[in-house]
Amino acid sequence: MPDVKYLLVGSSHAALEALRSIRHFDPDGSMAMVTRDAQLPYSPTILPYVVSGRSKPDAVLLRDQAFFEANACAFVPNATATGLDAKARSVTLANGQSWRYQRLLIATGAAPAIPPVKGIETVRFHVLRSLDDAQGLRSAMGGSRHAVVLGAGLVGLHAAENMAEAGLSVSVVEMQSHVLPGYFDAKASERIEAAFTAHGVKLHLGCKVLAVEARDGGHSCAVHLEDGRVLQADLLLVATGVKPATDWLAGSGVQLDRGVLVDETMRTTVADVWAAGDVAQATDFHTGKPALIGIIPTAVEQGRIAGQGMAGDPYLKAYPGGIPINTYRFFGRVALSIGQAAARDGVEVSENEDDGYRRLVLSDNRLVGYASIDEPFDVGIMGELIRRKVDLSAVKDSFIARPVETGRRLMSEQWR
């Protein structure tokens, strides 16, 4: 039975960052990274660009084999974890092999959440979470004319844009009343929606799917909406969100909620087991409560903290909590949001539509959220202002009038 000091299950941002921070402190401890993927590490975020053809599948890999050799880490592809025996400190793989570990990182990410729509199991549909999914969707696009996308989140909208640009007629169905709910307020979302409409994408917002049924011998399907309309699709993409990939942890003793529950240093409820990335349910910066914030910046930060903890690095610092971040491009335009950008209650909001759209959300003279359309800002700087709860009282007027300039000034002073 293979036996390593550090076993990393998963191969995307959180696991890669954990590898880096372990090696920062422990250059020698034996390590292996096992992943369900057949490929070297890549980011799920890149997949829409593989679908559009902008990124070639072999050019999106984040690390090469030489990296793993240089870091003395065995890279084990095609290795789906199916079980964890925390007592025996071993992880079982789909191929029957077991790996023993001293310290384990759960970084298995998330899998598409398939909504309980009637008939969904009887039709052919696509999801977009893996490189194989992306290549499948790209080749399906070529032979399709009518696409229906369930869900107007990031994945759904990216794919809808790709398909519309490729000449398909595209409909998007979303239960919420606006696209990208949570990241943007209604005014911002409306600008994004208008762009989709202008590019011929039909948006069905505030709309539930009642059922889907196969047509044409399974080559296409009909999507029945709550309001009685029926959409015909020869390509159906389900992009109604993701759920942490925790199935393999059933019965392991690792406490789960919606994801793997972790403390402020990314430890699970089981000794010598850490979790990080989309699979982990860590603290939300804003509420202080456990939350799923499945974005790269939180995955990286959690991965680093988990790695430090696993290696016993004394400079370990507690996780400050995740802050939602969204950097979104649509039809060449820019939409950005960070923090409580859509908040309305108990906060001070400053909106500006002179030149693009921006919405600053302050609470107690401190920035808590920021969103903009067509008006880029330094998301990282605003993130620091939020995270550090920088008191903006003295600069409030200039911050509201010129947030980018003032933010740069504040950070420059901070980092002198």
Place this chain on the structure above:
Amino acid sequence: MGAAFDTIAFKASLCDGCGDCMTTCAEVKQGASRIDIVPGATENAFELAICRQCGDPKCAMVCPSGALAKDGGSGVIGWDSDKCVDCLLCTAGCAFGGIAVDPSVARVAKCDQCGGDPACVKSCPTGALEFRKAGSLYREYGDKEDLFVPGLSGCLGCNSELIMRHAMRKIGRNAVLATPPGCIPGMGSVGYNGKTGTKVPVFHPLLTNTASMLAGIRRYYDKIGRKDIVVMALAGDGGTADCGFHAVSGAAERGEKILYICVDNEGYMNTGMQRSGTTPYGSWTSTTPVGEHMKGKTQDAKNLPMIMAAHKCRYVATASTGYMEDLYDKLDRAIEASFEGFAYLHIYSPCPTGWRIPSNKVIDACRMSVETNFVTLWEYTPATGIRFTRSPDNALPITAYVKMIGKYRHLSQEQLDHIQAKVDEQVALLRIMAAESPPPPPAHRPPAPLSAPAGSDSSQPSLRREISRN
């Protein structure tokens, strides 16, 4: 050795917000400027947003396409425009505004240091932007053989050790080193228990005869035809400016081919911090105490490097460990010149113990001494005269330096005014001497030199014989 890289440094106090750096950057890069000067907290204050080329770049960590990576050679975070998918997540990773959207192309743009010769720095008229190459020096010399024993017993924070180790790394094994009484032998260069503290021949002359002994050694090497030996001193200011001065002056006057490095800590620090001829006015020392009647030294320091320039040495320069790239340039020229005549390098070296500076503030003090013109960085050759290697323009008031140094803690306003006036006077004189004027006509000099670095032209046997008879 670890990694260290060159960096674009910003001195906010010198920035007048002219924006030339941004204009230049935008021109050179044909797009948005990658350096952004923004208004600061007060009307005349300015702040900077630029890529800091982080050691653990978060922009690269959050990049989903592998388009950003730190170059192991230059330290620059490179951006691969082909791999980049314009998702802008990198802008969420950066807390400095160092990678931002260029609206003209709707893609990110970031500083690439122009391949090691940043245009913004060259366009900065006030010196607020500097390209500091200490990282390259560290990388280049860090791997070279350290010619001193480990564990020199210098005081915590002392930069003489830095000077010793760096200078000898650069000079290499082909050297004969004199370390007259002072901190440098005191901290172990001459060794213990019958063994030397260096990997080169080292000896401990008297305070009074260092330059004379070196002159003899050089002549012997000339006689036996060894032209590749650097004959040198690492001496203190006492042994150079005071009790050793006649020997130094004589050797310089005779044009002895010596590299003489004076490490000036402004006093006899190893014996209990007595004043020397280079101790500045107002300094507390154990022989110029501060009490009811006495308020530190009552005389001004003598400017030894200017005195050496008046000897028309082959090379004279001042240097500071706050400006290592400058120090290294000058070391190069001084070594070269020491095969042709007397080369004198005066390195200002704040003493944390004797000057009462926190040990972690010594390099800050070095920099501040230069930024206030208390110390000026220049070099002299008989052919070119004096040339500033760092502009004395836009200097900070002397108080910015003095307040960092404990030995000046007692100074009255009157004393401060005197120091400022002396600094201004000194700089004014140097400016006159450094003013651009046609180079002096080739003077009639006694037939030159004889030893030369290995590999150089050696077709002057008669001259060498002449010297060896001397």
